[in-house]
Amino acid sequence: MxxxxxxxxxxxxxxxxxxxxxxxxxxxxxxxxxxxxxxxxxxxxxxxxxxxxxxxxxxxxxxxxxxxxxxxxxxxxxxxxxxxxxxxxxxxxxxxxxxxxxxxxxxxxxxxxxxxxxxxxxxxxxxxxxxxxxPFLPAIAGRGVFTGRQLHTVNYRRPADFTGLGVPPAGGWGSVIVVGGNSGAQIAADLALDGHVNVTWVTQRPPRFLADDIDGRALFDVTTARRRALDAGRDDTGGVASLGDIVAVPPVRAARDAGLLTPKPMFTRLTADGARWDDGSRSGADAVIWCPGxxxxxxxxxxxxxxxxxxxxxxxxxxxxxxxxxxxxxxxxxxxxxxxxxxxxxxxxxxxxxxxxxxx
Known part of the structure; x- marks a missing residue:
């Protein structure tokens, strides 16, 4: 009809x-x-x-x-x-x-x-x-080889879903690699503060944290000012990108200040049981959470x-x-x-x- x-x-x-x-x-x-x-x-x-x-x-x-x-x-x-x-x-x-x-x-x-x-x-x-x-997933070597869990931001709900991953050694836990900037920082902080998995946070480029006192109100004002400048033919102010790329929401600040949110550069490839970097270093992982947008x-x-x-x-x-x-x-x-x-x-x-x- x-x-x-x-x-x-x-x-x-x-x-x-x-x-x-x-x-x-x-x-x-x-x-x-x-x-x-x-x-x-x-x-x-x-x-x-x-x-x-x-x-x-x-x-x-x-x-x-x-x-x-x-x-x-x-x-x-x-x-x-x-x-x-x-x-x-x-x-x-x-x-x-x-x-x-x-x-x-x-x-x-x-x-x-x-x-x-x-x-x-x-x-x-x-x-x-x-x-x-x-959801977007990047083309990365070995993604089809990795034998652990792979999920995107859209599939992540809570740290409890990752408790008991793999077969951790006595006193240890499973490991999760989180890939991505802003959402990646928030999910990595969520897991790290929970304390039941080992978290490796990976970013494509070195992250830049926005000032701790900046919230959505300021970001909206900055974005609006940039658009008005461009519409008026003035120089590009850079917008939010000029301030940083990681919003320091309270959990992210807490994990960062506790030393739980130290980024690593993007790995070269996934392996069957983890990831490998250009310098030959490796990291085991039971799960990879993709947060590339x-x-x-x-x-x-x-x-x-x-x-x-x-x-x-x-x-x-x-x-x-x-x-x-x-x-x-x-x-x-x-x-x-x-x-x-x-x-x-x-x-x-x-x-x-x-x-x-x-x-x-």
Missing amino acids: TQHTDVVVVGSGQAGLAAGYHLRCQSPDFTILDADPAPGGSWQHMRDSLRLFSPAEHSSLPGRLMPAQAGETYPDAGHVVDYLTGYEKRYDLPDRHGTRVGAVRRDAGRLLVEAGCGTWRARAVISATGTWSR FRPALSHLAPLNLRGPRGHMPTDDTRALGEPRLHLLGHGDWTGPASATLIGVGRPARDAARAIAQLL
Whole structure:
């Protein structure tokens, strides 16, 4: 069955909900299609220890402040899920959960959105699918040879899952290699502070810790200032990259200060029982946790043939250059300053909704 609507939003994480809020203000007919069976976006799949690195009042979507979490300065992922669930209900957003979009195609002056339970003909589409469903794994020699566990950031939940790895010697424990920068530091700290496994933290380049007093509020301000400078034709300020690449959240600071978070350079290859470096040194491992990041989840847009370098689609702000009826939202600076954050997605979501209202 084919349904007709003005706008389809694909994805109902924080970006999709912000888009829904601003579309509600503009009053077109719209629907939100989301693959997850429940509200909360990727936050419902995060590790147990994850905390926001901004206080609640600085981590809000447009229209409704996130309430503080009792006893916590920086809310946990469960609190964010509750907030997003309440946000969806508060604004009565027309969200169809458990509806995975397979393809978006051009069709007789409209965009045809094909999902498992039906098809929508829309005058415009906002793709707010983020990156969580498309984890990236680097090509590294020996990855298929390693006999231990390999998992990505998306699969990590808690240190208890790694207790008793391998056959540790008397008084010892199994070993885990964690590969990656910011998320890698946080997961390595989580495991190291727990104390039940030996942790080796590996990074592609020497990590640079941001100052301990910097949190998400400051990062948002720095990112916004960089975008304004570039838009005005001024010199590039460097943005967040000029400050460092590892956010010193409290667990990372604690592990670093305790001497538990000393990085090693990237290994040359994996072996059957661990890793080997250029200098011939080796490290045994029962598990490798890969934290090299993600890629944009855009496979549903493949029929539009818009993909550019590195998998990105060229855009003017959020609007796809090759298809003016399509907007992309929530992919970081590519589609708006800090648009992959709770506090940052509101402005590009507003701009996308306004542009679509003008188009309609």
